[in-house]
Amino acid sequence: MTGRTRPPSFVRHTTAARVNHWIIGICFVLLVLSGLSMFHPMLYFLSSLFGGGQWTRAAHPWIGVVLTVSYAGLIVQFWRDNQWRRDDLAWMGAIGRVIVNKEEGVPEVPRFNAGQKFVFWSMTLFVPVLFVTGLAIWEIYFAAYTTIEQQRIATLIHSFVAIAAIIVWIIHVYAGIWVRGSMQAMTHGRVTPGWAWRHHRKWLRQLAASDSRGPKPGAQTSSQTDLKGDRR
Numbered sequence: 001m002t003g004r005t006r007p008p009s010f011v012r013h014t015t016a017a018r019v020n021h022w023i024i025g026i027c028f029v030l031l032v033l034s035g036l037s038m039f040h041p042m043l044y045f046l047s048s049l050f051g052g053g054q055w056t057r058a059a060h061p062w063i064g065v066v067l068t069v070s071y072a073g074l075i076v077q078f079w080r081d082n083q084w085r086r087d088d089l090a091w092m093g094a095i096g097r098v099i100v101n102k103e104e105g106v107p108e109v110p111r112f113n114a115g116q117k118f119v120f121w122s123m124t125l126f127v128p129v130l131f132v133t134g135l136a137i138w139e140i141y142f143a144a145y146t147t148i149e150q151q152r153i154a155t156l157i158h159s160f161v162a163i164a165a166i167i168v169w170i171i172h173v174y175a176g177i178w179v180r181g182s183m184q185a186m187t188h189g190r191v192t193p194g195w196a197w198r199h200h201r202k203w204l205r206q207l208a209a210s211d212s213r214g215p216k217p218g219a220q221t222s223s224q225t226d227l228k229g230d231r232r
């Protein structure tokens with residue numbers, strides 16, 4: 001008797017990329033909760049999750065430092081596949097069809113679609129801005145380096161950019177849950193050829209082409225492709 005064969009699948013995200021991504025995800029949720037508790041007295045009750053107001057105030061910037069370092073790693077891991085291409089504009093033009101789940105005729109998508117690239121580049125702008133403005137208002141360490149006027153401006157920018165980042169994050173999570181199979185890509189790291197055919201056909205063709213050419217030393221793409229995957 002032979003054992004059950006697993007359906008074919010291949011690597012979408014490496015373990016390192018997934019661990020890094022979830023560190024960012026956890027930090028982001030903690031930052032949103034602690035940040036909102038300091039944003040308005042009505043939301044102060046959220047600070048009890050962190051042991052009270054003082055603990056929240058102390059923890060929030062350190063969590064921000066962890067997120068910034070991790071996000072720098074994510075930029076290194078993902079920037080190549082998030083380069084803007086002319087095809088992305090055509091995909092954006094067909095976004096209406098994507099939203100209503102009628103993807104026939106929509107331009108083929110490489111590893112990431114234009115929406116995902118928008119998330120990547122928005123966060124690549126927002127995270128450093130939040131970090132720098134956060135440092136400017138981290139009084140315990142940096143009060144001596146800024147004026148009150150600069151701190152006021154930094155607080156304003158920090159708050160507006162945080163709201164923009166939360167909106168982009170909500171869109172990102174919604175899309176991740178809405179596109180069936182995407183969460184699995186970020187939890188288990190693998191996707192089925194059917195998923196790739198449906199949502200990232202150009203990427204699947206690239207994998208197939210590199211697979212038929214055979215492995216070349218040092219030629220593995222940033223997507224760490226392994227088309228043979230679990231086919232045993």
Ligand code: HEM
Pocket residue numbers: 012021024025026028029071074078082112115116117119120123169172173176177182183184185186
């Ligand atoms: C905490 C909740 C989060 C969930 C449920 C989530 C979900 C996902 C999923 C499912 C993917 C894989 C998409 C694919 O392979 O096609 C992904 C990729 C990605 N995530 Fe998240 N994520 C979360 C938080 C974040 C945060 C806070 C950031 C940034 C600050 C972020 C940035 C990214 C980036 C840059 C990618 C690569 C794809 C792209 O360029 O958009 N994620 N996420």
